[in-house]
Amino acid sequence: MRFKSFFKNRQKHDDQEHTFPTELTKSLDQNMAILKQMLEEPNDLVIREFSLGQTSHRCAIVYIDGLADKRQINNHVMKNLQLFSEKDNMPYREDHVLLEMENALISVADIGKGHHLDDVTNRLLYGSALVYLDGINQALIIDANGWESRAIAEPVSESLIRGPREGFTENLRTNTMLIRRHIRDPNLRFQTYDIGRRSKKKLVVAYIEGIIHPDLIKEVNRRIESIDMDDAPESGFIEQWIEDSFLSPFPQLMNTERPDKVSAALLQGKVGIILDGTPFALTAPLTLGNTLQSPEDYYERWMIGSFLRALRYGAAFLAMFLPALYIALLSYHQGMVPSKLAFSIAATREGVPFPAAIEAAIMAFTMELLREAGARLPKTIGQTIGIVGGLVIGDAAVQAGIVSPIMVIVVAVTAIASFSIPSYSVAISFRLLRFGFMMAAALLGLYGIILVYIMINIHIVNLKSIGVPYSTPFSPSFFRDWKDLVLRAPLTMQTRRPSFLKSDDSKSVNKGDT
Structure with missing residues (x-):
């Protein structure tokens, strides 16, 4: 009974201690105090406060050392704002100052605004830099990610004698870039999700609009939206969460390090799932015939x-x-x-x-x-x-x-x-x-x-x-798809996408492995 009372009181104390407002305030000092209290003032938290010009608009730049690119922040944010602070003819109203900073001063391509504390904190922990202005209850979110990442190299687990030598890395943007290099189609879509209540990792669902069946992408999105976990360190967590049967010894999603395999799957009308922090992407749906196919079969x-x-x-x-x-x-x-x-x-x-x-x-x-x-x-x-x-x-x-x-x-x-x-x-x-x-x-x-x-x-x-x-196209039988099952017919005879996927655009001028 004593232990129950202790844990109950401890939980109540923690709830009271970690209760923060959901939206930013207009006070710069209060916003900084809330941020420091939320993160408990870590050593890698950098806060640079200064004043802008003769009107003494107080401003602060916040970022995490090691996650954000300090050179980019210094050259394209801090330097520009300091030059701006020396001007005499600048607006006095805070909202005009913030608009001037966004449109004319900060020379970074990706700039957004955040009103909610959770949104700006999550972007801060993802490597973005935040710019606060006293008197405004919003912050500028600057995409300044700058952590170290592995270079593109040959996949370790899927080596080929003939074929591309590039493989996915742990960087999400690098992986989406590799897919765009293979598929230069304006209908290529990337839907982004935040996975993990604590980690807030980025997950991208890739597909080609006009090829994929709408019901398939709806089902994939529904399953991903149902994911409820603290962290997803690897795509295997996603695979186990959205698979149809956890009692089956057979994998129900294909994992791969090769961008050409994912691109070929997308061109067939399938879905690609890419998680930040892992070089292994997923493609779905998977059939028994796909498990014994290799990209080299087509090269x-x-x-x-x-x-x-x-x-x-x-x-x-x-x-x-x-x-x-x-x-x-x-x-x-x-x-x-x-x-x-x-x-x-x-x-x-x-x-x-x-x-x-x-x-x-x-x-x-x-x-x-x-x-x-x-x-x-x-x-x-x-x-x-x-x-x-x-x-x-x-x-x-x-x-x-x-x-x-x-x-x-x-x-x-x-x-x-x-x-x-x-x-x-x-x-x-x-x-x-x-x-x-x-x-x-x-x-x-x-x-x-x-x-x-x-x-x-x-x-x-x-x-x-x-x-x-899973047994498609053996059973239910799609005899037209047998041209690329146990044996592979010449590419000139494979002018249709797999019938069982019911693609909106069934005609294909090229064929690839899944």
């Missing part, structure tokens, strides 16, 4: 692109089913194995103390440990751990008689196949499903594999991405 000739895509489908099959098939054939269906191969496998398994299911589980789990360790260690050491660790552990396990050589081959082929999947999120999903198939094979053999496969197909058919069926 190469159609025969090469079709071969590579078909190879990925085969790699996805091996990544999910190969260990389970090995377990089922050795444990329950030995008669399905050719005699010579069966004798060879039996010879290699002589002396192995574990059944095939335990043997496969040990090796698969060890491979996942090596992969995770290689990803968390520094880059140079991580590559060494992945290669040397796999060779040493595999050879030592075979020499000790714990696993058979054929099992090492099966796990190695499975790992290589999973590396062929373009999207990291999709590859993880297939790796999770692999263990489900292995358990089913250990219990029921091929019948268990078939049952799990049927369950996954039922789940995929019922799964949706922003309201669009």
